[in-house]
Amino acid sequence: MKSETLAAVLKVRAEKRAAVLLTNLQSGKERLVEASQLASLQATESELAEEIAAALRSDKSRTIETDDGPVFLNVYNPALRMIIVGAVHIAQPLARMAELAGYGVTVVDPRRSFASEERFPGVELSSEWPDDALADFGLDARTAVVTLTHDPKLDDPALEVALKSDAFYIGSLGSNRTHASRLERLTEMGFDQKSTDRIHGPVGLNIGAKSPAEIAVSILGQVTETLRTSG
Amino acid sequence: MSGQTSDPGHNIQSWPDDVLETAAAWKKDGRDVAIATVVHTWGSSPRPVGSQLIVDGTGAMVGSVSGGCIEGAVVKEAMEVIDGAPARVLDFGVSNDQAWEVGLACGGKVQVYVERLD
Structure with a gap:
């Protein structure tokens, strides 16, 4: 060379x-x-x-x-990226694990007490509203989007942008019931089933994860599975 | 690994990226560098196509082209290439003549391209 x-x-x-x-x-x-x-x-x-x-x-x-x-x-190819919406407890181990797996990670949360440098040392943080932040990122086919807030005010705008993008993985934390009402809201917004089927919800592989770190493993496992075995 | 990746949690890069950065840094420091790249695999193989190992004139290496079973042989070839031998394609696998010396424990086969960084 x-x-x-x-x-x-x-x-x-x-x-x-x-x-x-x-x-x-x-x-x-x-x-x-x-x-x-x-x-x-x-x-x-x-x-x-x-x-x-x-x-x-x-x-x-x-x-x-x-x-x-x-x-x-x-x-x-450009580096893999993971956008985590919701600077919640699970986001802390997930951000670190995803970085180890080669992802450039950004945690988005307009609630400053959540998205603090103290809680996420060394992690790129954005305190913009998720729809603005995600639109700015220009989500491409090397990007995974994971929403973790359970709060429709924060998760839904992020999903709206993600579903219109080429993001290779979209996942949303929440129980089956939370996810069902999420799908209803997205359908009302005009997304068809083919679009909403892209959302992995409840998020993560079913490995019986309990602690935040274990849930992070199940999410990163599913992101990896999607990246490496589909398409 | 080089010092720039020793800070966990900050700018962690996947391993293949570090290998090329290191190759450029070594070259800049005036060291001779050879690059070995996995260009083909058959069956099970420990490292995917595109995996790279870099070697300098003293045999120091960074990266990997297998789980450790063929690195020794690749380093030997890489040092010959550094000394002026032409770039070459190396075949490793259980069916290979060299199997007794440097066969892959996993039973797969790999092809490795070794070239000098000019």
């Missing part, structure tokens, strides 16, 4: 752009293709453009055979 290529890869990553590094395993020839260049590549090298697009979509690096020999496609 050339130092210039490495510098270009690090730059793309720092600027949170999606790209694939192509390395010919016979000649060592390398080429960095950004997602934004795929449309123009489609015109000249449509087969290659499709392989690159598929690798980016599945987030899986792989080797393909070409007329010039095997070429390794190394996928660099």
Whole structure:
């Protein structure tokens, strides 16, 4: 690998752009293709453009055979993000665990006594209203949204933005009953069942979790399952 | 790992990210660097395609391409590549001739590309 290529890869990553590094395993020839260049590549090298697009979509690096020999496609997708709405007790272990699993985490809660630096040392906090905060983030297909407040005033606006986005995971804390009335409200807002089916509620895998940390494990487990096994 | 990741809770990055940052930092410090990348796996394998290990001229390494079973062999090849040998593709697996020495305990097969950082 050339130092210039490495510098270009690090730059793309720092600027949170999606790209694939192509390395010919016979000649060592390398080429960095950004997602934004795929449309123009489609015109000249449509087969290659499709392989690159598929690798980016599945987030899986792989080797393909070409007329010039095997070429390794190394996928660099922007970092995973998790937006946690509700700076509640469960959010404390969840924020730390999600960071360990590679997520850039932001905790959103306009209630300043909840979203305090003291309760969330080192975690990015937003005290905006969830709908404003989530709209600003530009939720993409590498983002998970978890609402934890149980309070419709806070959870619903966040879900409204999340359901209109490409977020790969949406989960909402609350009992079956809470979730049923949540779905009713969202349906009244005009969301169809296909949309509301995207919400994992009650949130998390059913592992009998009791403590906040265990519930965080069940949520992160479900987020991981969705990321790695669907699509 | 490098000092920049020693502060838990702050800017924790996933491991693969750190490997490339470290490669760039080593190079900047004037160290010779080789990069080993898992480019293909068959069956069960401990590390996914894209996993990387970097090696310097003294054999120091960061990252991983397996659960530890083939790193020794990869480091040896990487040091040859640093010394001027061409980049190469290495095959590891139970069906391989080298299986007795550096076979994968999990029974899978991996292909590793080793190149120099120029």
